[in-house]
Amino acid sequence: MSRASWDALIAACALPRLDARAIAEQASGRSRTWLIAHGDESAEPAAAHAFDTLAARRRAGEPLAYVLGWREFHGRRFEVGPAVLVPRPETEGLVDAALERLDGVPAPRLLDLGTGSGAIAATLALERPDAAVLATDASAEALAVARANATRLGATGVGFALGDWWAALPPGGAPFDAIVSNPPYIADADPHLLDPALRHEPPGALASGPEGLDAIGTIVAGAPARLVAGGWLLLEHGRDQGPAVRDRLLRAGFEGVATLPDLQGLDRVSVGRRPQPAAGDRVV
Numbered sequence: 001m002s003r004a005s006w007d008a009l010i011a012a013c014a015l016p017r018l019d020a021r022a023i024a025e026q027a028s029g030r031s032r033t034w035l036i037a038h039g040d041e042s043a044e045p046a047a048a049h050a051f052d053t054l055a056a057r058r059r060a061g062e063p064l065a066y067v068l069g070w071r072e073f074h075g076r077r078f079e080v081g082p083a084v085l086v087p088r089p090e091t092e093g094l095v096d097a098a099l100e101r102l103d104g105v106p107a108p109r110l111l112d113l114g115t116g117s118g119a120i121a122a123t124l125a126l127e128r129p130d131a132a133v134l135a136t137d138a139s140a141e142a143l144a145v146a147r148a149n150a151t152r153l154g155a156t157g158v159g160f161a162l163g164d165w166w167a168a169l170p171p172g173g174a175p176f177d178a179i180v181s182n183p184p185y186i187a188d189a190d191p192h193l194l195d196p197a198l199r200h201e202p203p204g205a206l207a208s209g210p211e212g213l214d215a216i217g218t219i220v221a222g223a224p225a226r227l228v229a230g231g232w233l234l235l236e237h238g239r240d241q242g243p244a245v246r247d248r249l250l251r252a253g254f255e256g257v258a259t260l261p262d263l264q265g266l267d268r269v270s271v272g273r274r275p276q277p278a279a280g281d282r283v284v
């Protein structure tokens with residue numbers, strides 16, 4: 001029986017071409033360039049079988065990142081699976097906003113609340129090798145993925161702690177120069193949660209109370225006590241939540257409160273700074 005070529009497998013799999021090519025790269029162990037140049041060559045039976053299996057998962061609606069087992073974030077490959085949210089491009093903006101604010105802060109102490117795959121924590125640690133980063137999550141499975149990613153990428157400056165938001169922090173720890181979080185922020189009844197793409201992601205990573213603001217409220221309320229004076233809190237949120245998040249930041253006493261648009265001009269990240277003590281204030 002003649003064996004199908006890579007071009008034929010890609011054409012027949014009923015998937016968008018980009019997805020089919022990514023799956024072919026994974027199944028063949030070959031680069032995109034090789035597949036383009038040698039697409040008329042027969043696929044080995046084991047590789048063709050792997051392609052069919054992965055393509056069937058993708059056709060059934062599983063996100064491409066889970067099918068491949070990885071997603072690129074800030075130029076690095078993070079392994080992902082059903083225990084963690086697939087890192088999104090908009091979260092790169094959150095990381096960049098944090099890095100900008102840490103410019104000139106020597107050996108910063110950083111906290112990533114709800115680290116998931118560890119994309120934020122490991123990226124911060126790799127971009128700022130002088131930083132000490134603590135990454136937390138309420139899911140032990142997610143923390144295992146984050147730890148594996150940090151180890152594989154050589155992000156040695158990251159420590160990990162399991163627990164519910166602030167309860168994960170070791171007691172008596174020094175305050176942070178920046179706290180960063182992409183917490184769950186979708187409203188519990190939001191119909192988007194039924195979207196086939198989101199159905200595969202861990203529910204605990206997505207929804208947070210009737211308005212989607214429960215986790216953000218907890219994080220904002222606890223942040224001032226864990227930040228150095230002048231330290232930043234940076235939060236990712238839904239595109240319609242900018243006013244509500246800014247309002248919470250202002251009510252918690254933050255200064256420099258602002259919402260930063262992402263590359264599409266959408267409100268996806270809000271920031272605030274713990275006030276510096278005024279001259280003459282007693283520092284406690």
Ligand SMILES: C[S@@+](CC[C@H](N)C(=O)[O-])C[C@H]1O[C@@H](n2cnc3c(N)ncnc32)[C@H](O)[C@@H]1O
Binds near residue numbers: 084114183204206
């Ligand atoms: C939207 S995901 C973000 C994951 C990752 N930081 C990213 O940006 O790709 C939210 C993360 O918060 C974690 N989480 C949910 N509830 C939590 C809680 N009560 N305490 C700590 N982490 C929590 C979830 O397990 C999930 O990993």
